[in-house]
Amino acid sequence: MQSKFLAASAGLLAAAALGVTACGGDDSSDSGSKSTGSSGSTAAAGKSLTIYSSVPLQGASRVQTTAVVNGAKLALEQKGGKAGPHTIKYVPLDDSTAQAGNWTPEQESANARKAAQDDSTAVYIGTFNSGAAAVSIPILNEAGIPMISPANTAVGLTTNQPGSNPGEPDKYYPAGTRNYTRIVPKDTIQGAALATVMKEDGCTKVQMANDKEVYGAGLGKNIELAAKAQGLAIISNESIDKNAANYRSLAQKAKAAGADCFVYAGITANNAVQLYKDFSAAIPAAKLYGPDGVAESGFVDPKEGGIPADVQAKVKVSVATLNPDSYPPDGQEFFKAYSQKYGEDQPDPYAIYGYEAMSLALDAIDRSKTGDKADIIKALFSTKDRNSVLGTYSIDENGDTTLTDYGIYSVKDGNLVFDKTVKAQAG
Structure with missing residues (x-):
């Protein structure tokens, strides 16, 4: 394939x-x-x-x-x-x-x-x-x-x-x-990587959403902690219903609060494409971020049901692959x-x-x-x-790797394109 x-x-x-x-x-x-x-x-x-x-x-x-x-x-x-x-x-x-x-x-x-x-x-x-x-x-x-x-x-x-x-x-x-x-x-590292990139990109007020799964809920907490440590304001961290028809009300609420960036903690299968489309439409100038849970063709490629080209241009994702x-x-x-x-x-x-x-x-x-x-x-x-x-x-004694590198990717023509490596440290 x-x-x-x-x-x-x-x-x-x-x-x-x-x-x-x-x-x-x-x-x-x-x-x-x-x-x-x-x-x-x-x-x-x-x-x-x-x-x-x-x-x-x-x-x-x-x-x-x-x-x-x-x-x-x-x-x-x-x-x-x-x-x-x-x-x-x-x-x-x-x-x-x-x-x-x-x-x-x-x-x-x-x-x-x-x-x-x-x-x-x-x-x-x-x-x-x-x-x-x-x-x-x-x-x-x-x-x-x-x-x-x-x-x-x-x-x-x-x-x-x-x-x-x-x-x-x-x-x-x-x-x-x-x-x-x-x-x-683990996600203490990924949360720090996402917060680092958002800070570097000039985000000042970030709206976050999570999909309520073990991965998404936990990563959301890690992003919040890392953002706080870096002086980056998270407006709120909202748990979404994966079966919702759309997320326009949440996007409008974030717009009213002055959000200039959006980050999602979750996986593609939990309605991520709709979520990003709604935020892109509500806040056209906002920068959009995601984790390894959306680092796949099902999210980035319109032919696979992924986000359209106008949304792709605003998105960056983190993933441990380089x-x-x-x-x-x-x-x-x-x-x-x-x-x-x-x-x-x-x-x-x-x-x-x-x-x-x-x-x-x-x-x-x-x-x-x-x-x-x-x-x-x-x-x-x-x-x-x-x-x-x-x-x-x-x-280590917990079963974790000592590797800490995360890759940051942009999206172009339905592909994730490597931008840079972030050596993010938790805490």
């Missing part, structure tokens, strides 16, 4: 793709993680293990999530279908339905239970949406199954820092131990190999997160020595200074 996400560097992707065995470096036990898995253990006989992924393969996110799955497939192929002595089977699952056009709690729960009931399960790559993670983490935690998310950013999944809700994150871990990790920065040439050499080689494998001149940047999620999973299985779930979890949480296609990072 041809990505509509990014106008990628032509020079980078026009280069001849190198052999896939050279792409991404060595993700084995010397990949930058200092853990050796089970203390004093020797390599066990190889097992047949399964890695599941769960992302919405229908609806507004399908271009990005297809790229996640394809990136994971490429990483496994480069390793010859192995993690150390263990043979790996990859099973991608869809947590969306055609009727919903988005992930559903019922489908995500079914996927998590499928993995939990499979004795061969080694790792669950997921989820794409933070709300879906809130459904599956408790199921997989009780089953002791390691998780790696390529996209979740909600703060409360891992910490009780600002942006979390009462009871988070403990309510997601009924076993009393942690099994969930992620390779994208321009291909902003990544280290291994990352750039990944995009070349992906382009060669799947015939896409402009690979969707989310592909690199699917690739790294699978690469980290294989590395942790290898470092675990035994291939047992408990040892894989230990290996994941002992990941330190890992040299990867995303750069060098560690996984």
